[in-house]
Amino acid sequence: MALITEQLRQQSRLGPGDEDWLHLLVGDWQLVADLAFADLVLWFPTGDGSYVALAHVRPSTAHTAFHTDFVGERIRKDLRIMVDRAWDTGQLQRSVEQPFDLVGQSTVQAVPLVRQGRKVAVITTHFDLASSRTASNLELVYRQSAEDLLLMGTRGLWPDFASPTGSRRGAPRVGDGFIRLNAGGVVEYASPNAVSAFRRLGAAEVLQGQSLSDVTMALVSDRRVIDETLPLVLQGKMPWRTEIEYMGVNISLRAIPLRDEKQRWGALVLCRDVTELRRREKELVTKDATIREIHHRVKNNLQTVAALLRMQSRRMNSAEGKQGLEQAMRRVATIASVHEFLSKGLNETVKFDDLMDRQFRLIVEIASPGQRVETVREGQFGMLPAELATPLSLVINELATNAVEHGLAGRDGRVQLVAQRFAKNRQDWLRVSISDDGHGMPTEAVNEGLGLQIVRTLVTSELRGEILWTQVNGQGTEVVIEMPLELRKSAL
Template sequence: MSALIARMSDLGAQDVEWLHLLVADWQVISDLGFADLVLWLPTKDDDVVAIAHARPSTGATVHHDDVVGQSAPPGLRTMLLAAAQSKTQSRLREARWEGSFAIREEAIPVVRGGRTLAVVARQTYLGGNRTPSRLELNYVESADELCAMIARGEFPLAHAATGPRRGAPRVGDGLVRLNAEGETLYASPNAVSALHRLGVTDEIVGVSMAEVITPLIEESSPVDESLPLVVMGRAAWRTEVEARGVSLSLRALPITEHGERTGAVLLIRDVSELRRQERELLTKDATIREIHHRVKNNLQTVAALLRLQARRTGSSEARTALEEAMRRVATIATVHEALSQTIDEAVDFDAVFGRTLRMAADVASGEARVVTERTGEFGRVPATDASALAVVLTELVTNAVEHGLAGQNGTVRIDARREGNQLRVRVSDDGVGMDAEQAADGLGTQIVRTLVATELDGSIEWEPLDGGGTSVTLRATLADVRDAG
């Protein structure tokens, strides 16, 4: 839509935003009016082109094909241009026949700041011959009032909520018409049923909605501060009310005439089941985080026991083995600590590895001065791969310090490159290098090879560097990252 407007007209950024706000909120008018809405834009070359289209979910559509980008037919074009010039609504005296069915057409100028930006064509399918019901009459009357607001430059509502507070509920979920005092003029059957589930048993027509809902709110339950404004129809906002285990989503559309509020349309939807499912998800997320937290605590306990055992061991070889086991357990605990702090089953691996990298280098270097340099980014890594990847990289860094630098001062470099699920990590040092036998038979190397093949679905290669040092290249295929949202 923005591309069409930019190419065909000279409308400014604020005018374009006004049209976007209209299109974002006009589905309610289409549903209330049982009509297709087509937004027609007068162009710089005196053409009239469709730039947006909404079909009603409450009735039959007039346009089965996409009309966006098409020019208006001659008869409709004349009516659209006349409405744009006069800034008033116009309707054809007689229905237009389209094959076997008739269409009632109306042109509504989209006015902002006294200028016509575009024209909305309201086209209603007249295929059925029957007396409209009371619900349909109230729907159409509400649509007429909102269309009149478009022509006066009062819709879309400039101060309406955006984001999650704009949009639903829909017309079919439940509708209540209010007068200027917030009293009910009409309530659709779906709206009556939703209010009954909330606890409203008396007749609500002629009664203020605020007086109906306020006694039902439990003293201990939280109340949205916008609730009074919404149920009185005074603010174009959306809120929720909860009572007796039932949650209703309420959305108000104030009806104005020349700036004076004359009533409102209140849309109501029962969202009790949706909120129950959300609470279940929150409970599951909290449970998962608690599990990760307890696993982290247990692993830290195991690491502490290994540290105590290492201190009491007289054999230096056994002490070294216990310290290495302690380091591996502590690395896995770090991953679970990160998982316990998020609702997603994925971790920011750059943050996790930053902590384990320094720990591994400091423990392995002893008295030597070892510098670690990192380039590139790991990104978000799923929990299924994070522990194995952390252990593998910790082993590679430890081997580079212990065997590559061999107790000497030096530098270990880690370069990470991520493309989608494919990860390539290169760990290199500027030391004396590892011999082939050591690279093949060491316990750390065997752990690395096993985890890379079985957990990371990847490969690993060792190669000497010119001038001394060793380079290890890890390639891994990570699982998809699934966020909680």
């Protein structure tokens, strides 16, 4: 199913809201196709006496009449006769005398869509006679309901802009449960699936002849809070969607009023038992809340560990021991920052740019007491999974601290952090560089400290990336890290 919007926008005959109305129709006409057991094709005039197919939908309740799609194709001459007649008269046309031989044996209807007195387009319905059989009561009610909706389309009364367009899971479909009401809200017909859905709420086996609103409200009368839209949907007065939750059972409902220009003379109500769907959704919400709470507690515990290390460092007499505890405290605080960000979201991903906006400047300030060090951050990290965010934040922490303590070595200067995403071997990669304008790399060999050992270990084993130290224009040092973003795939 598709809709060629460019064809619509090139036509000046469309009035205000007509294009949106056609989009609304195509978004909801699966309902009509299922009720009519027929394919539906939307034809739009081309301006040269012909028509082009803008959309095509097949029924989910019967075999399709066509295995090919008509979207973008011009109408055939034999079908155009009926479509022209529907367009000229503004009335529904049927192939009554003989089957319409478009592809195989099928009966066809041409339904002009008229909105506010303007002819907008034509729908043709194609019912495959090869799959026809003696019609059951359900099929007769379905087809009559489809024709009622199509006739409303000839008056611009369906689809209604007040109809629900949300994408909440569990929206009812024709096959899930179908109820037809009269003007008073009394059930004229209820499909077996609809009866089963209401039986789960505690209703009687027979709905026909009863007021759907009275039956339902009697079942849920002891609820303290009732959706105010529920009676209007149950009586078919408004084209809305609502949901009943009672005794552990969830029923999703949608009403489609049947009316003409003067009055409402009936309604269709679709219903669906979404109990298991809502139960799984609640489980997911509970799991998400539990995961967030775990991250929150881990963050608090790590902050407690950092505070204990800070207290211990104050009692140390050895300068080397005090420095070692302070570095351990800083590393623990970095991991805690990642868990803090994870505790605020529903996914196991981190907005790493937000983390670095706060953390990078803080790292440099802690490492440079008494110095004036400018921090520059460029590029975008994007969203990173937690298994990458934690080691990468530790690596940036160590490298930024190393740039201040050893690169600048007590003097004023600048530390820059640049992030860039790129493609490599058909895979997304991230390049991170940290540079300073300090003394540059030492000429003699120097033993790596614990910080650089941590960096190499994390980059190679955790991030599965590569790291390179280079001299920057004879002054300053740049460390470049390249790592794949699809960690799980690269680890296989």
